[in-house]
Amino acid sequence: MSVRLxxxxxxxxRIEPLMPDDPVRGRRWADHRRTLExxxxxxxxxxxxxxxxxxxxPFQTARKRLIGLAVDxxxxxxxAVLLAAADIEDExxxxxxxxSTVRRAHQHSAGAREKGAPGPSEPEDHALGRSRRRLNTKVHLASDSRARPLAIRVTAGQxxxxxAFEEVMARIRIPRCxxxxxxxxxxxxxxxxxxxxRAIHRHLRRRGIQAVIPQPADQIGHRLRRGRAGVRPPGFDAEKYKERNTVERCIARLKQWRGLAIRTDKLAIAYEAALHLAAILIWSRR
Structure with missing residues (x-):
């Protein structure tokens, strides 16, 4: 059987220097490249x-490596290192x-043990929830203007x-060399x-970031009903908003991996780690 790599x-x-070294004691790591493949x-x-x-x-090696490198x-x-290298080159x-995008959860994703979770990084609900009567997981992400992921967070589907907006923004941290x-x-x-x-607009304004976010109809109607007592509507650049398709294209790139388009992992940390690996491979191709 031939495997497409x-x-x-x-x-x-680009990736090899960033992988962990062999431990001082104990067994050496299995080949990192084969495990990532x-x-x-x-x-x-x-x-x-x-x-x-x-x-x-062995599948046990790959599964343990995925979760182990996520926990630490x-x-x-x-x-972060790949993003820093790209930022130096103004890319x-x-x-x-x-x-965000809602990912349907397969029946195999349910039934995770309450005890023995990898640690505090694993949410109590394992990022599984019900929306539209189905078990779902929601992926929140931020992408750059070239449809590449900058930050990822996984929550329950509902x-x-x-x-989740402020936490996604907080995860955008690109180190400087x-x-x-x-x-x-x-x-x-x-x-x-x-x-x-208001909270999101206030958060972005405090950080000196221009916000291009349209108002829903109910907020517009509520402001108009208040008349002069209503607050000034936030600025909105309709032409600039057309560039928001980059995040949709980024989601589509991630969903090319069928195991990310539908969640089969019992642990949220494993599913999020797979999303990070997909992002790593996207940025290493540049």
């Missing part, structure tokens, strides 16, 4: 772990779009966009009507 030599040259194959095909081809090694924050650190588009604080402020943020609230 996705990590090229050029991509691996195994994880990518599983989520590209949406196959069960036990169906992993023999050429990619390795996936997030690798993505990060700082007109950021924020949106969670709203507005409560050398001295200086990480870059965290986009020039412009584009978001949908679900993110239109």
């Amino acid at each position: 996705v990590i090229t030599d050029a991509m691996w040259d 195994a994880i990518a194959w599983k989520y590209r095909t949406c196959s069960p772990w036990r169906d992993l081809p023999e050429e990619l090694g 924050g390795t996936w997030g650190r690798i993505l 990060v588009g700082w007109i950021v779009s924020v949106d 969670a709203g966009d507005a409560p 050398g001295l200086g604080r990480p870059r965290t402020r986009p020039t412009i943020v584009l978001a949908g009507r679900a993110s239109s609230s």
